[in-house]
Amino acid sequence: xxxxxxxPATGRWIITGTRTESDFFDMLNNPKxxxxxxxxxxxxxxxxxxxxxxxxxxxxxxxxxxGWQIRVVPSKSAVFTSDEQLVKxxxxxxxxxxxxxxxxxxxxxxxxxKNICDLSYDQITSILQVYKERMADxxxxxxxxxxxIFKNQRPKSPxxxxxxxxxxxxxxxxxxLIKDEFSAAREYFSYKERCxxxxxxRQEQKERKRIVEENGDYISFVPYAAxxxxxxxIIPKNHNSDYSKxxxxxxxxxxxILKISLQKISRVLNDPPLSYVLHTAPYPxxxxxxxxxxxxxxxxxxxxxPQVSEIMGFELGSGVHIxxxxxxxxAKMLKEAK
Amino acid sequence: xxxxxxxPATGRWIITGTRTESDFFDMLNNPKxxxxxxxxxxxxxxxxxxxxxxxxxxxxxxxxxxGWQIRVVPSKSAVFTSDEQLVKxxxxxxxxxxxxxxxxxxxxxxxxxKNICDLSYDQITSILQVYKERMADxxxxxxxxxxxIFKNQRPKSPxxxxxxxxxxxxxxxxxxLIKDEFSAAREYFSYKERCxxxxxxRQEQKERKRIVEENGDYISFVPYAAxxxxxxxIIPKNHNSDYSKxxxxxxxxxxxILKISLQKISRVLNDPPLSYVLHTAPYPxxxxxxxxxxxxxxxxxxxxxPQVSEIMGFELGSGVHIxxxxxxxxAKMLKEAK
Numbered sequence: 001x002x003x004x005x006x007x008p009a010t011g012r013w014i015i016t017g018t019r020t021e022s023d024f025f026d027m028l029n030n031p032k033x034x035x036x037x038x039x040x041x042x043x044x045x046x047x048x049x050x051x052x053x054x055x056x057x058x059x060x061x062x063x064x065x066x067g068w069q070i071r072v073v074p075s076k077s078a079v080f081t082s083d084e085q086l087v088k089x090x091x092x093x094x095x096x097x098x099x100x101x102x103x104x105x106x107x108x109x110x111x112x113x114k115n116i117c118d119l120s121y122d123q124i125t126s127i128l129q130v131y132k133e134r135m136a137d138x139x140x141x142x143x144x145x146x147x148x149i150f151k152n153q154r155p156k157s158p159x160x161x162x163x164x165x166x167x168x169x170x171x172x173x174x175x176x177l178i179k180d181e182f183s184a185a186r187e188y189f190s191y192k193e194r195c196x197x198x199x200x201x202r203q204e205q206k207e208r209k210r211i212v213e214e215n216g217d218y219i220s221f222v223p224y225a226a227x228x229x230x231x232x233x234i235i236p237k238n239h240n241s242d243y244s245k246x247x248x249x250x251x252x253x254x255x256x257i258l259k260i261s262l263q264k265i266s267r268v269l270n271d272p273p274l275s276y277v278l279h280t281a282p283y284p285x286x287x288x289x290x291x292x293x294x295x296x297x298x299x300x301x302x303x304x305x306p307q308v309s310e311i312m313g314f315e316l317g318s319g320v321h322i323x324x325x326x327x328x329x330x331a332k333m334l335k336e337a338k
Numbered sequence: 339x340x341x342x343x344x345x346p347a348t349g350r351w352i353i354t355g356t357r358t359e360s361d362f363f364d365m366l367n368n369p370k371x372x373x374x375x376x377x378x379x380x381x382x383x384x385x386x387x388x389x390x391x392x393x394x395x396x397x398x399x400x401x402x403x404x405g406w407q408i409r410v411v412p413s414k415s416a417v418f419t420s421d422e423q424l425v426k427x428x429x430x431x432x433x434x435x436x437x438x439x440x441x442x443x444x445x446x447x448x449x450x451x452k453n454i455c456d457l458s459y460d461q462i463t464s465i466l467q468v469y470k471e472r473m474a475d476x477x478x479x480x481x482x483x484x485x486x487i488f489k490n491q492r493p494k495s496p497x498x499x500x501x502x503x504x505x506x507x508x509x510x511x512x513x514x515l516i517k518d519e520f521s522a523a524r525e526y527f528s529y530k531e532r533c534x535x536x537x538x539x540r541q542e543q544k545e546r547k548r549i550v551e552e553n554g555d556y557i558s559f560v561p562y563a564a565x566x567x568x569x570x571x572i573i574p575k576n577h578n579s580d581y582s583k584x585x586x587x588x589x590x591x592x593x594x595i596l597k598i599s600l601q602k603i604s605r606v607l608n609d610p611p612l613s614y615v616l617h618t619a620p621y622p623x624x625x626x627x628x629x630x631x632x633x634x635x636x637x638x639x640x641x642x643x644p645q646v647s648e649i650m651g652f653e654l655g656s657g658v659h660i661x662x663x664x665x666x667x668x669a670k671m672l673k674e675a676k
Binding site: 003005014015018021079158172181188196207223225226227229234307313316319323327 | 344345349351353355391513523526658
């Protein structure tokens with residue numbers, strides 16, 4: 001049974017106990033799934049997943065059958081339970097919480113397509129719309145403070161993990177990295193009376209050295225202090241702290257720039273493994289008095305991390321990344337990629 | 339030419355521009371060094387490294403020749419320059435610094451031994467003593483604010499990267515993760531009037547569920563909220579913020595517990611790749627008025643991270659680690675390992 005634990009020396013929560021000893025060593029000794037195993041996510045294999053939570057379906061088709069465009073199912077991994085009361089206990093100086101949370105898989109296509117950027121604009125627009133729907137639905141659960149949507153894309157993985165999907169995790173605490181972004185944004189705002197992300201957008205638009213793609217609502221750029229080579233940030237040009245408040249028109253524009261950005265990364269780095277994360281405001285009711293501040297200070301965005309280097313001792317122990325290629329070089333190569 | 343850049347949205351410094359475009363793609367397409375390449379670090383190959391900065395040598399032997407026990411040489415990688423003035427520039431909202439710093443390799447043995455835990459106690463004691471010497475020497479450079487010592491151990495690497503060595507990086511800023519530890523320790527102290535690490539030591543000694551090894555001066559334990567399976571923390575039982583103030587007797591005791599801890603990890607996980615980092619106080623003169631606080635609040639320690647799982651989107655995007663095995667299970671297995 002998994003648990004949430006907080007490190008008193010850093011204030012970071014972790015999730016632990018998701019596997020038994022024998023599971024863990026099985027996984028360690030046989031890390032790769034069997035290449036011939038059937039794909040859990042393909043149309044026709046709906047019985048291989050847990051029952052669906054939500055789906056975009058063709059009219060007249062039945063739940064958990066075929067005839068869908070996007071399907072959301074609970075993850076089978078034992079990271080969270082959702083049926084229990086949120087229990088919080090202190091053991092001496094240590095803080096413990098029951099493993100309350102949600103972990104959902106958003107299956108992005110009924111076909112066995114690996115790369116989200118190979119889907120149509122319309123399909124990607126629907127996926128980004130599903131992100132909104134699921135965030136809003138889970139907001140009704142008073143135990144959750146934050147909803148993180150992310151994707152791990154492994155185009156060279158064996159069949160079972162290759163099928164395009166995103167993941168959603170709803171948590172009873174705000175993750176440390178996100179809290180750090182809120183604090184930095186708040187500090188900046190209190191000094192300058194401006195949103196730091198709005199200032200970044202303005203400076204990138206003025207310098208035009210790191211912008212890779214731009215449309216009516218968004219820019220996609222290599223951050224000035226990117227942590228990874230060919231990292232991209234996609235951000236709305238207009239201030240908005242909360243992804244779930246974007247209009248349908250804006251979401252369609254986001255689909256457009258996300259598709260192009262990922263296509264360019266695939267082209268330059270020959271279809272690398274990558275991850276992206278959507279950083280947005282926490283669920284509002286739980287931020288008490290400071291909600292108004294977050295709305296002004298913070299600005300949602302997507303961070304895309306191509307995985308082209310190992311994270312080793314220096315990065316793990318200092319939080320300082322060594323990013324080999326100057327961001328301006330990365331931006332130029334991505335911009336020029338067809 | 340590399341640079342230091344700060345992300346205004348998180349306050350994190352990164353190091354970038356360490357490679358050219360063609361270097362980067364060469365490395366990406368041929369990540370492994372040639373297996374037959376000569377080891378740069380073996381006795382007799384002193385000409386393959388840059389000239390030595392420091393060495394523990396047999397009496398009468400010449401610099402940069404054979405006859406040494408431990409050798410410290412500058413890294414050949416172009417991460418830092420050390421010959422220049424520290425220049426700091428703001429570009430609009432972005433902060434930039436010249437790549438001032440030191441990056442040294444501490445070659446731990448003249449023989450081609452891969453695993454530091456296979457060296458003798460006396461040899462490990464000397465290595466830990468060299469850490470002190472190098473830290474103290476670099477402290478004289480007023481440009482440096484922090485000195486981080488770490489090790490990446492890859493026992494299954496091809497010959498060139500296999501030879502046991504540690505690395506030292508001196509930086510003109512305090513890394514974000516270390517700053518976070520200082521802040522958390524200060525917050526705890528200001529609330530409780532006690533060092534959080536001293537409290538952790540006391541609670542671990544009382545519970546005895548996560549301690550793997552103990553001697554007169556140190557405990558080695560799996561942290562309550564470990565980020566990685568079989569992670570260990572080695573910490574002095576007596577309060578001390580600054581590694582370089584440990585006595586020769588204490589350093590010998592540290593060598594003892596470090597050797598045993600690493601041997602146990604090797605046994606349980608079959609010689610895994612691992613990293614360790616030494617977290618200590620920053621160079622005192624540079625913390626101005628708050629130095630006295632750090633001395634009381636903070637407590638140096640070594641964190642050992644076996645690398646048995648990939649760091650993917652969820653961890654990168656949230657800072658929340660999913661650590662599959664309960665720390666108490668890891669501690670039990672390590673404790674019982676011969």
